[in-house]
Amino acid sequence: MSVLDRLLRREDLHSLAAPYALDALEPAERLRFERHLDGCELCAAEVRALSEDAVRLAWSTAAPPPTAMRDRVLAAVRTTPQMSAPEPERTTAQLPPHVWGTRPPPARVRASRPRPLFVPFATATAAAALVVASLFAVQAGQAQDRLDAERAQSREIARVLAAPDTRATTDRDAQGRSIGVIASVSQGRAIVTLSGYDGLAGGHVHQLWLMHPSGQPRSLGLFDGDTPLVTSGLDNSATSLAVTVEPAGGSAQPTTQPIVQLALKSLGFGE
Amino acid sequence: MRMPGVTGRAGCGRGEGNRVEADELLVLVAGGDQKAFEDLYALVSGPVFGLVRRVVRDPAQSEEVSQEVLLELWRSAARFDPGRGSALSWILTLAHRRAVDRVRSVRAAGEREQREARRAHHPAFDQVTEEVEAGLEREWVRRCLDRLTALQRQSVTLAYYDGYTYREVAERLSLPLGTVKTRMRDGLTSLRKCLGGVA
Numbered sequence: 001m002s003v004l005d006r007l008l009r010r011e012d013l014h015s016l017a018a019p020y021a022l023d024a025l026e027p028a029e030r031l032r033f034e035r036h037l038d039g040c041e042l043c044a045a046e047v048r049a050l051s052e053d054a055v056r057l058a059w060s061t062a063a064p065p066p067t068a069m070r071d072r073v074l075a076a077v078r079t080t081p082q083m084s085a086p087e088p089e090r091t092t093a094q095l096p097p098h099v100w101g102t103r104p105p106p107a108r109v110r111a112s113r114p115r116p117l118f119v120p121f122a123t124a125t126a127a128a129a130l131v132v133a134s135l136f137a138v139q140a141g142q143a144q145d146r147l148d149a150e151r152a153q154s155r156e157i158a159r160v161l162a163a164p165d166t167r168a169t170t171d172r173d174a175q176g177r178s179i180g181v182i183a184s185v186s187q188g189r190a191i192v193t194l195s196g197y198d199g200l201a202g203g204h205v206h207q208l209w210l211m212h213p214s215g216q217p218r219s220l221g222l223f224d225g226d227t228p229l230v231t232s233g234l235d236n237s238a239t240s241l242a243v244t245v246e247p248a249g250g251s252a253q254p255t256t257q258p259i260v261q262l263a264l265k266s267l268g269f270g271e
Numbered sequence: 272m273r274m275p276g277v278t279g280r281a282g283c284g285r286g287e288g289n290r291v292e293a294d295e296l297l298v299l300v301a302g303g304d305q306k307a308f309e310d311l312y313a314l315v316s317g318p319v320f321g322l323v324r325r326v327v328r329d330p331a332q333s334e335e336v337s338q339e340v341l342l343e344l345w346r347s348a349a350r351f352d353p354g355r356g357s358a359l360s361w362i363l364t365l366a367h368r369r370a371v372d373r374v375r376s377v378r379a380a381g382e383r384e385q386r387e388a389r390r391a392h393h394p395a396f397d398q399v400t401e402e403v404e405a406g407l408e409r410e411w412v413r414r415c416l417d418r419l420t421a422l423q424r425q426s427v428t429l430a431y432y433d434g435y436t437y438r439e440v441a442e443r444l445s446l447p448l449g450t451v452k453t454r455m456r457d458g459l460t461s462l463r464k465c466l467g468g469v470a
């Protein structure tokens with residue numbers, strides 16, 4: 001590539017700062033531009049400023065969400081594990097200095113008088129300069145495939161949450177270990193989360209079963225640590241969920257006693 | 272069965288110090304504080320839902336995307352660094368990105384139909400100015416958008432509020448790509464001046 005080509009290419013990429021700030025790039029272009037930001041101080045500064053401007057356009061659109069949405073989100077939160085903060089050394093290593101710039105983080109000023117949420121654009125965005133960079137931090141901290149998997153799972157979770165008959169329940173034992181379930185009978189889907197059940201011996205997994213009053217337990221899948229398990233095909237005649245410890249890879253039928261069992265009646269099954 | 276203590280409530284933030292409150296709440300949420308999340312929900316669900324609905328339009332899908340975003344806040348709250356930006360801006364940037372992703376995948380599915388419709392009927396672009404609602408912040412943004420040139424305004428709003436890529440914007444406005452990129456930048460910079468920027 002000649003020097004001229006490279007300059008033209010740089011010029012071309014610079015001009016993508018505004019479309020980037022407006023989320024108006026195609027995915028491939030977005031990635032290419034973000035890579036370019038690593039080596040282009042000018043672009044990073046411009047993106048910072050333009051992104052502040054773009055966020056201002058959001059302030060004017062607030063609208064009250066449907067009340068049922070609150071129930072669903074809060075129910076989901078009860079059974080959804082959180083991601084841990086990125087390790088500090090990784091953060092430093094993967095945050096190019098120019099993204100933050102040499103400017104220190106803006107000092108936060110407490111409101112001296114009551115003020116409405118969306119009015120003071122200037123103060124609102126003083127600290128927003130680094131929003132884009134925050135998103136980089138999230139993205140840089142994880143491998144892309146991991147992100148994709150999490151996004152796909154979030155979508156599946158959102159689908160269960162969106163059902164009109166979604167209900168949630170949790171069960172906690174004396175040791176503080178808990179199982180949480182969000183389920184929709186109409187969809188036959190459920191999101192199941194285990195927490196506190198770690199310390200599994202090597203070569204073993206937690207397997208989830210659907211129990212029927214008559215008939216064999218049916219496997220709903222294997223847990224991967226504390227990641228929620230999204231399952232489908234729950235029929236209305238099922239009475240409970242059970243979790244057993246099985247050899248890696250899972251079993252066709254439970255080979256041990258359940259470590260936890262949860263009745264499905266309160267979730268609307270068997271009604 | 273409803274979970275105890277959960278009642279329906281509109282999520283429009285009111286009261287004083289909300290912006291600072293959101294920052295503090297998000298830090299508590301990162302520590303697994305579900306009560307703090309309820310408060311954060313009350314503060315940000317309105318802005319998030321409003322922005323998503325503005326971009327996605329379809330009510331059911333807007334609700335779905337908003338839920339996804341709000342749940343993502345819970346999941347990834349620990350990744351927010353309060354020393355590096357305000358929580359509200361971080362949240363709205365995330366919501367916008369997700370809304371745009373959704374509207375594009377929906378559009379990709381029905382792209383051919385869309386193209387036909389576009390040929391048959393060239394829609395009015397300035398929907399923003401028609402959707403004026405009460406509220407000081409709306410009034411401000413509207414007034415500042417009105418001060419842009421028509422091409423600046425259309426380039427910015429087609430991208431931000433309607434989720435079109437700059438290539439699509441260029442196609443819809445029958446403008447060269449370079450022109451659209453420049454109009455977007457000029458439009459945003461003019462907005463900054465009009466809204467009282469912190470240059």
